[in-house]
Amino acid sequence: MAELTHFNDQGRAKMVDVSAKEQTLRTASARGTVTLNAETFALVEAGRMKKGDVLAVAQVAGIMAAKKNSELIPMCHPIALTGVDISFELDREKHTIDIMATARCKGETGVEMEALTAVSVAALTVYDMCKAAQKDIVIDNIRLLKKSGGKSGDYVYTEENR
Numbered sequence: 001m002a003e004l005t006h007f008n009d010q011g012r013a014k015m016v017d018v019s020a021k022e023q024t025l026r027t028a029s030a031r032g033t034v035t036l037n038a039e040t041f042a043l044v045e046a047g048r049m050k051k052g053d054v055l056a057v058a059q060v061a062g063i064m065a066a067k068k069n070s071e072l073i074p075m076c077h078p079i080a081l082t083g084v085d086i087s088f089e090l091d092r093e094k095h096t097i098d099i100m101a102t103a104r105c106k107g108e109t110g111v112e113m114e115a116l117t118a119v120s121v122a123a124l125t126v127y128d129m130c131k132a133a134q135k136d137i138v139i140d141n142i143r144l145l146k147k148s149g150g151k152s153g154d155y156v157y158t159e160e161n162r
Contacts, residue, residue: 006075015075021108026149029102030115032142034126040134041095044126051129055088058099058129062086062122066103066114076113079105084114086122099123100145112147 008014036044044054051057063084070078082104089098101118103111123139130137146156 013075015077016109018077018108021151023106023108024149025104025106026110026147027102027104028110028112028115028147029100029145030112030119030143031098031100031145032119032123033138033140034097034099034123035138035140036095036097036130037134037136038095040130040137041090041092041097043133044097044130045090045092049129050132054126054129055097058122058125059086059088061125062099062101062118065121066101066111066118069114069117072117073113077109079107079109079111079114081105081111081114084118086118097126099126110147110150110152112144116142116144 005016006013043049047053063086065072066084067081070076083102084104085102087100089100090096091098099119099122101115101122103114103118105111105114119142123142127137127139143157144155146154148154
């Protein structure tokens, strides 16, 4: 099992020192799902939710969240992101919205948290914009799909390594 790195010699939280690490291109992708009922899903898909275009607002919110990640997660480093992209897959049969986020940077530390935060905030934004129409919205299965760059190498999510 990997050693936890965010504790100092006294067992207290610390931000890991990455100053000796080499700058590399780092990419991370994450995914999460929002499940709606049929009526709410139809409103979102048609762009008829009272608060506006749910997916457009969620996309911008996710990008903004990735940029603000180090202000939200205490031990995360501020990162100069070089790109963030959010996309959505709508499943009419299941009434789900799959949210995918990819973050990139050239730096000393990875962008997994930025991608995960982007997905999480985009999902919360969908919830916020739809809560007047439906209270039992489910947000689940938020996970890192893949990462590349850095000393620890590449990672790809599979059911086997879960």
